Amino acid sequence: MNSNDNGSKWADVLQFLLNIMLLALGAILVLFLVREIVVIFDSLLIDNETVSYMYLAEGILVFFLYFEFISLVVKYFSSNFHFPLRFFIYIGITAILRLIIINHEEAWTTLAYSLSILVLVIALYIAQKKSMRDT
Numbered sequence: 001m002n003s004n005d006n007g008s009k010w011a012d013v014l015q016f017l018l019n020i021m022l023l024a025l026g027a028i029l030v031l032f033l034v035r036e037i038v039v040i041f042d043s044l045l046i047d048n049e050t051v052s053y054m055y056l057a058e059g060i061l062v063f064f065l066y067f068e069f070i071s072l073v074v075k076y077f078s079s080n081f082h083f084p085l086r087f088f089i090y091i092g093i094t095a096i097l098r099l100i101i102i103n104h105e106e107a108w109t110t111l112a113y114s115l116s117i118l119v120l121v122i123a124l125y126i127a128q129k130k131s132m133r134d135t
Contacts, residue, residue, distance in 0.1 A: 015081065026073040033066040054101060061098040068094060086131075089124045093117055 040059045043051050072087045100113045 029070045036063045057101050064094050085127050089120050093120050
């Protein structure tokens with residue numbers, strides 16, 4: 001038996017285990033996404049108190065983070081087991097936006113977060129321009 005065949009079998013086994021774990025992670029993320037929808041509707045429709053817009057905005061951004069991670073898992077399976085870079089950049093931008101909404105007391109921190117978003121947008125532009133050139 002060739003050692004290359006053993007390596008290929010191990011790679012197949014590891015790929016299978018990775019796929020099973022990603023499916024489990026996707027199912028867990030779907031549950032958290034549904035829970036976040038329930039929390040948002042609960043705060044909008046059921047609570048008698050006035051809704052804090054900061055709390056609502058944070059909940060919506062957390063919803064989008066779950067949604068983007070689920071989209072990343074779906075894209076992984078639909079693109080022959082490959083994670084596109086742009087999805088990670090989208091997740092980074094959304095996470096930093098959430099940080100700005102939650103922690104905006106210090107102007108310098110908010111400026112640093114904003115510059116981080118600018119860097120990610122530039123990286124996204126470069127990545128998309130390169131992928132368009134490659135096709």
